[in-house]
Amino acid sequence: MKLTRGKVVGVLAVLVILAAAFWYGGGAPGLQGWTVEKTTPPPVSLETAGSTPQTTPLPSASPAPAASALPAPTENPAAQEETEPAATPAPTSGIESRPGGLEGGFTAEEKIAAAQAIAGGSSPGVEKGDAAYSEAHGMVLDPNTGKDKYLTDPVPEGKPLPVEPQDASISDTAYTCTLSISCATILDNMDWLDPEKVELVPEDGWILEPTTVTFYEGESVFNVLQRTCKQKGIHMEFENTPMYNSAYIEGIHNLYEFDCGELSGWMYKVNEWFPNYGCSRYQLKDGDVICWEYTCDLGVDVGGFYSTGG
Structure with a gap:
């Protein structure tokens, strides 16, 4: 095709127009006279490699006011009285007479001593024993302490030896x-009782009414209690106490020592006598009557602290 001078000029004009439009209207970097600055990332050290990348925290909306900017407390006593709550009056229930008071008062050692007294052994106030009678029937007493090797006082005359x-x-x-x-004593001291244990206390106090049970010659009060509770489905928990060479009954029917006062726990008596030794050491005879009773006051409320025998 043969081009004329006019056609050549026209084509060049079109190219110039297109180039100008591309130069000023294009969106790619470098086409409007600006360039992208390339930055080289900093080298990663071995100490920070693998650590969680940190981000720049956003600025807080408003900083907390300085302490000096806060208003000073009022010095008007009347205004203070209006904002201060009234003092809570002290409770007036029977719990005020609970052993140890409202906040307790017994040390850990005193609680242990109370538990040991309940368990048997050297309980003060149990009927005074007869050393001559006890030794004549085979009880070996330490002349320095007047007790046997398990810290048991002499047994009253006529009572069985451990x-x-x-x-x-x-x-x-x-x-x-x-x-x-x-556990009838708890019924008279419900305000002392652990609130979580209230529903465990029978209305008449009987966990097991007097029941005739079988035992075998040579068995102890503990043997009979353990077997009967298992047969009757009654919870019972004990701990062996080598110091007294006997089991100590911690809980029956989920009622434990200290659940109803700091001097509370389980005691036993046989034929109306509270032995001064543990239940594992009391060997039964035919026809014996065993009563396990929960005390709220170290035996005073069941006749076991100042027992006079029977």
Whole structure:
């Protein structure tokens, strides 16, 4: 095709117009006279490699006022009285007479001593024993302490002496005895009771009414309690106390020591006598009557602290 001078000029004019439009209207970097600045990232050190990248925190909306900017407290006593709550009056329930007071008052050592007294052994106030009678029937007393090696006081005249569990010989000869478990004292001291235990206390106080049970010659009060509770589905928890060579009953029917006062726990009596030794050491005889009773006051409320025998 043969181009004329006019056509060439026209084509060049079109190219110039297109170039100008592209130069001023294009959106790519470098086409409007600006360039992208390339920055080289800083080298990563071995100490920070693998650590969580940190981000620049956003500025807080408004800084907290300085302490000096806060208004000073009023010095008007009347205004202060209006804002101060009234003092809570002290409770006036029977819990004020609870052993140890409202906030307790017994040390850990005193609680242990109370528990040991309840468990048997050297309980003060249990009927005074007879050393001559006890020694004549085989009880070995330390002349320095007046107690046996398990810290047991002499036994009152006419009462059975303790028999060590390791020395007991259990035969197949069966006998019967009567066993009962009562927490009736709690009914008179419900304001002392742990609130979580209220629903556990029977309305009449009987956990087990007097029941005739079988035992075997040589068995102890503990043996009978343990077996009967298992047969009747009654919860019972104990702890062996080597110091007294006997089991100590911590809880029956989920009612534990100290649940109803700091002098509370389980005590036992046989034929209306509270032995001054543990239940594992009391060997039963045919026809014995065993009563387990919950005390709220170290035996005073059940006759076990100042027992006079029977």
